[in-house]
Amino acid sequence: MPYWPLPEEEIQNLGYQTKAQLAMVGDRFGAMIGAEHVKTTIAGQSLVKHVFLIKREKHAMRFSCVFYRPGKDWLVNAVVWDDKPQNLFGNEG
Template sequence: MKNACIAFLLALIAPVASYADDFATLADVRKAADRAIALFREEKFVEGYDSLKPYWPLPAVEVDNMANQTSVQWPLVRQRFGLSIGTEFVSQVEGGPSLARLVYLQKFQRHALRWVFTFYKPKDRWVINSVSFDDQIQLLFP
C-alpha cells in the first residue's frame, strides 16, 4: 500500500517537475526561431512546432494542438493571401532582462502575416512563452 501511495504521489508531481529545456543566450533563441519560421514558411507546421517543443514549458499535447490549428487555418490563409514567397526577420525587442520578442514577416503574393515569438527568462536561461501569427502588419510600425 505504501508503494502504491508513493507511486501515486510521483505520478501527480511528475508533470510539474518536468520542465522545458532552455536557451543560454538570445543568440540561441534567435537560431531556434529562425529554424521554426523556415519550417512554417514551407507549411511544415508539425515539424516547426516540434522543433520548439523541448523549449516550451507547455504540455506537448497543447503544442500539438497549436500545430493542428495552424494546419487547419492555413488553407484559408493561402486562399486569401496567395502563395508564400518568403520570410523576413523584422525585430528583436527586449522587455527588460527577462522578456524578449522576435518578430518575423511572412510574405505572400497579396498580403503578409506577422509571426511573434515571445521568450521568458525566469532565472538565468530562456524558455518559449508564446508563438502566434496574425495579419496585423500595421502593428509593425511605431
Template sequence: MTFSAIIILFTLQSSAQSEYLKDVENAKLISKEVAQLFKENKINEAFIKIKTYWPLPENEIDNLESKTIQSLNLVAERFGKSEQIVKVSEQNIKETAFRETYLVKYETTALRLIFTYYKNNNGWVINGFKWDDSFTEEFK
C-alpha cells in the same frame, strides 16, 4: 483504476519543453528557423522546434498546431504563394524577456509571427508564440 486515470491525466498535462536556450542569440536562431519553416509550410517541423523550448502542456501546443495547419491551408488559397520572411522588430527587457516579430510575405499580404522569450534560472524559454494577419499594427 483510479491510479491509472491519474497517470493518464498527468501525462496529458505534462510540459512539452525539455531544453533551455543559453542566450538571446540562440532565441533569435529559433525565431528565424520557425519563420522559415512557416514560409515553407512545414508547420509540423516548426512546432516540433517550438515544443522543445515552450513550457506549455503538450496537448495545448498540439491543439495550436492543428488549428494552424487548418488555417494555413486557406492562407495559400487566399493570399497566394509565400515569397519570403522579413524580420520586423525585436525588443529586449534586460536579461528578463525578449520579443521578435517576423512577417511571412505572400503574394497579396503577409502573416505576422510573434515570438516571446523569458529568462528563468535555467536559461531562456519560449513564453509565447502567436501568428496572425494583423501586420498593420507594426506601423509605428
C-alpha cells in the same frame, strides 16, 4: 519539450490548429514566398520578442515569438501571428 512549458499534446494541437488556419487563408493570401526579420525588442534581462514579416503572394502577415527567462534557460512564452502587418509601424499604422 524543455523550452516550451506546455504538455506535448497541447503543442501538437497548437500545430494542427495553426496549419488548418493557415490553409484557410491560403487562397486569399497566396502561397508563402519568404520571411524577413523585422525587429527584436528586449525588456529587461528576462524577456525578448522577435518579430517577423511572413511574405505571401497577395498579403503580408505578422509573426512574433516572445521568450521568457525565469532562471538560466529561455522558455517560449507566446507565439502570435495575424494579418495586420500595418501594426509593424506602431502608432503610424
